Amino acid sequence: MAEEPIRGEQIIQPDWAANATKSANELDAAIQKLIAHTGVLAKSNLANFANNDPKNTDDINAQTKAVEQNTKIEKQNIEAKILAAQVNKKIKDEIQATLSSYSRLSLEYRKAAQAAKDLAAADILQGKAFSEATKEAINKAAGLNNQLKTIDQSMGNYQRNVGNYHSAVGNLAKGLGGLTGVVTLLGTALGINTDALITLKDTTRELIKFSKDLSHIKHLETIVEVESTVAHEANTIAVVSETVAVENATIAQKAWNYVMSINPIALLITSVALFAAGIYQLVTAETEAEKAQRKLNEAQQVGALNEAENVSYVKEKIEDLTAIQSLRIRQMKADGASETEIYQQKVKDIVELQDKYHELRLTLEANRDAESLVMNQFKKGSEEYTSHQKNVISMNRELELLKITQSETVVTTSELTKSFKDLNKEVTDSWKEMDKWVDEALKGVKTADEIKKSIADSLEDLKAWNEEQAKRREGIVIYDEEAKGVRKLSTEYDRLNKTKAGLIGGESGSGKALTDKELENDKKKNEEKINAAKKLSEQLFKIAEDRIKREQELNKQNITEIDKGIDQQLQLLIAGQKNTYDFMLRQKAKALEEQAALDKKARKEKEAQQIAELFLEFMKVNAKDGFGAAAKSLAETLLAKGLAGGLSGYYEGTEDTGAGGGLDTKGGMLAVLHPHERVLTAKQNAAIGAISNDDLVKSVMHYKIPTEKNSTVVDLQNSILISELKELNNTIKNKKELEVNWNRLNEIILTNKQNGYSVETTYKNSPIIKRNAPFN
């Protein structure tokens, strides 16, 4: 048994590897200290995460600090585990190094012991004493064994000194620094990740505890086996010895009785014979005891030291007693005691020896009891082992179930996460869709705003146009006054013509010569008429000049307004909105043309005025001589030219000729027409309404309204406006309208309206995601 190879369990012997044990202690202390430290910190920090809602920024800051603190604690915890791993590695290395050298020594011993045994067996079979080689081999094996014993003893392992199992086992957990140390060391040595073991919490702890118990039971089993073997052997020896001793004692008693009852000589002879026989038996018993001692020694070598020592002790006592008895007999002989006394003493000694054997028997019975106790313990241990084994199976099942549950939890978690992600995506998509709707709605609002603005602009334009028209009408009133002046001039012109005709030849046919006085009177009359005509002419040209100036001013104002309009429309054009930029540009071009025409007209007026003045001056100079044919021709040409210059206002066209004149009963007045112009009646003009000639042309060109149907349209501008309003109505009606509402459960309700239909969608609250109005 002593030569058994080193088993796996031995690596967890307490002091087998002192350095490793020390490291394990350090590790355990460090882990416990750090875990305790981080645990206390985490516990104190836990209070900071009470489920109170934040009230102000201090609460937010407090949470941020507590989170930082938690991170630090976690970091410390991780560092502790890293340290543990480092120490684990150190222990593992040390154990491996030690195990390696010890194993080599052990192997060498086993080889030497086997060689010694083989040599000894050969010698015994040959029936001769041990040879030198055998002795040498035995000594070598013994030396190696002693070395191993020394190592074991120095490390607290008494396996080779059988008998100290209990204390060895008792020191097991203590030496390794408690359960954690055992687990860590065992885990390290076996290459198990102890962190993973610890993670399994209580189950793992139970398993570890069980491992310890199992290990303990295995050791107990070994001890029980060894102790049982030793006790059995000792018992057998003791029983044999007892039987022999009892038989001897009986014979000695009988002999004694016989000697005492028959005669002293016979008694003496018989006693001597019996004594000799008793001695022989005693020697035999001693031999048996020696044999038992040897067996015990052998047993001691395999691990039953205590009992073997007991047997040895008994043997020594018997030897001592025998020696004492021998000495006593010698002393009695020396003292001259009689033979009878000596024999009696010897018999007493035999009885004493018998008592000693009896005492030995009692001791062995005690050993049997001890064995029985050990057996019971073993049985109990076995039962415990069975129970633990059942527990292990049960725990394994639970562990399997736990693993399955964990797998299910992982699957459920992943499913939940997936569902959650899907839900999140769905909600996000819904929000994106809603955002699109909102964008569209906003665009719709924007378009509607643009249309409204365009209408407002159009209305403003219309208003401006109306104002312009009003101003024009004002101008027309002024023009009417001028026309009246012109009519007067025309009347005067007719009268002058008649006078002229009279002067030149119309009355020459009478053949009547005028006297000087009459001529003088005529001259005066002519001069008066010319002066009157001059005054009238001046007034007329002044009126015409004022009118042109006013027209020019109006046109300038019109150009300014158009410029403003152009700026506005340009902005709309840049913004990509609906505009009338081109139209405004055309308007401006027209206004500029009109301006140029007015300038030209003003120049002609001036020219006509100068000519008229010249003519009148000429007439004045020739008034005393009368108006000749040249004067007549000149007058006709110049005056006609001058009047024509003043009356050419409709070349550009007009929307309204004003109040009219007094040329006929219908309010007729002078006007100059040009080729291919259109003249409408007052009734037709009234039917068209207040619309400019340009707009009229544009409307006719643009909308292609047949002339026959035109009579039903009261106001084309209004028709355009109505058309635009209809368009706007359709746009607004067909536009998507989106409303976002919240109900009392704070759920989002989307209402989508289009073409008179309304669709409502309610978004139920997610347990995780809620959307409220943003605040930060």
Add this chain to the structure above:
Amino acid sequence: MKSIITKLLLIYIKLVEKNQLKKCYTSIDDLPVFYWRKIQETNNLSFLIKSEIISLNKKQPSKIQLIILSKLWKSIFDEYLKMFGFAENFIEIFRKINERETWRCRMIIENNKSHQNFINMCDIELEAMKKSNNEGINFYETKAFIESEMHIQIDELKTSVAQFYSYIKLAQSKQANGRGTN
């Protein structure tokens, strides 16, 4: 010597603070919502300083200014919270962080790594909640919502923070009531 310098520095800061505060918005009643938004977008507290010219960008305040303005911003923000409280989704995030940290503490105290599963779940949820919060309605959408609901035009530079958030509250309650009666 060090304490004297510290005291002098504190006196100087107080003096600067007194002068600085005269030029700053000090309450949600006078801080325009435009600058409120700019501060939150840019983290630049210089927008708390009043200026005659409307500027979209401002340089970061000096260190002393930053101390003063941080204090001021805290008081303004607390005033806002007192009046309107935190948004529900923010509180949800706050609670979720508390839950996660509780699991972390328990993992350390009980030395039980299985709690890491719960921590991971909390992290996933938090990530989703934060993403959702970031993708929420922006300022202009909120403004449009108020304008459409209240039929008013909001001038960012003239509307104070208190007014703006009161409008939101009112518009929400108006909409909720309208919806409720339907």
